[in-house]
Amino acid sequence: MNYKIFENVDKYIERLLIPQDEALLKAEESLVTENIPLISVSPNQGKLLQILAMSCNAKRILEIGTLAGYSTIWLTRALPEDGKLITIEFDSHHAEVAKKNITRAGLEDKVTIINGKAMDVLEKMLGDKEEPFDFIFIDADKPPYTKYFQLAMRLSHKGTIIIADNVIRDGEILDENSSDEKVIGVQRFNKFLSDCKEVNATILQTVGVKEYDGMAIAVVK
Numbered sequence: 229m230n231y232k233i234f235e236n237v238d239k240y241i242e243r244l245l246i247p248q249d250e251a252l253l254k255a256e257e258s259l260v261t262e263n264i265p266l267i268s269v270s271p272n273q274g275k276l277l278q279i280l281a282m283s284c285n286a287k288r289i290l291e292i293g294t295l296a297g298y299s300t301i302w303l304t305r306a307l308p309e310d311g312k313l314i315t316i317e318f319d320s321h322h323a324e325v326a327k328k329n330i331t332r333a334g335l336e337d338k339v340t341i342i343n344g345k346a347m348d349v350l351e352k353m354l355g356d357k358e359e360p361f362d363f364i365f366i367d368a369d370k371p372p373y374t375k376y377f378q379l380a381m382r383l384s385h386k387g388t389i390i391i392a393d394n395v396i397r398d399g400e401i402l403d404e405n406s407s408d409e410k411v412i413g414v415q416r417f418n419k420f421l422s423d424c425k426e427v428n429a430t431i432l433q434t435v436g437v438k439e440y441d442g443m444a445i446a447v448v449k
Contacts, residue, residue, distance in 0.1 A: 392443065
């Protein structure tokens with residue numbers, strides 16, 4: 229598949245509507261300088277997340293998978309003055325880099341980074357009766373996506389928006405014989421989403437500088 233036209237259009241949209249400041253650019257650069265996988269959302273996707281969070285007047289946001297904090301910055305900037313974002317990152321190095329990027333952006337007072345296994349952290353939140361979140365973004369390891377989503381629903385309220393990234397995987401989800409654990413995890417999640425009566429959901433295919441993938445978008449009933 230020739231992705232050049234998608235990449236060029238993505239950059240066209242970015243030039244028109246998505247100017248990036250130093251904080252966002254430095255967060256992107258840190259992926260390279262700190263030897264972190266280049267798998268964060270694109271500028272256009274970051275702006276989409278921000279707009280969706282603003283559309284539901286989110287005051288409490290949960291992010292599962294911080295990486296270097298690029299999407300965290302986009303989402304935190306959607307919050308009102310008294311808003312709060314909690315982000316969970318398994319890798320301690322990634323969490324430390326994200327902390328620096330978030331501080332550089334001047335958002336450290338609104339963001340709490342939890343370094344730990346997401347499943348354990350989410351279970352603890354439930355045990356501690358954490359206040360429900362208005363917006364949840366899932367962008368972590370793919371095999372347990374279904375479980376992450378189930379826990380996210382339990383940390384939600386009616387109207388909460390839940391986004392799960394990377395659910396098309398260059399169309400590999402169509403391969404019923406795939407042996408890729410990431411693909412299998414996403415196939416399992418997509419099937420769960422189709423049967424889930426507790427949310428109203430769809431999947432938006434995405435193309436651009438991040439090539440061909442998709443985001444699941446769900447609203448809790």
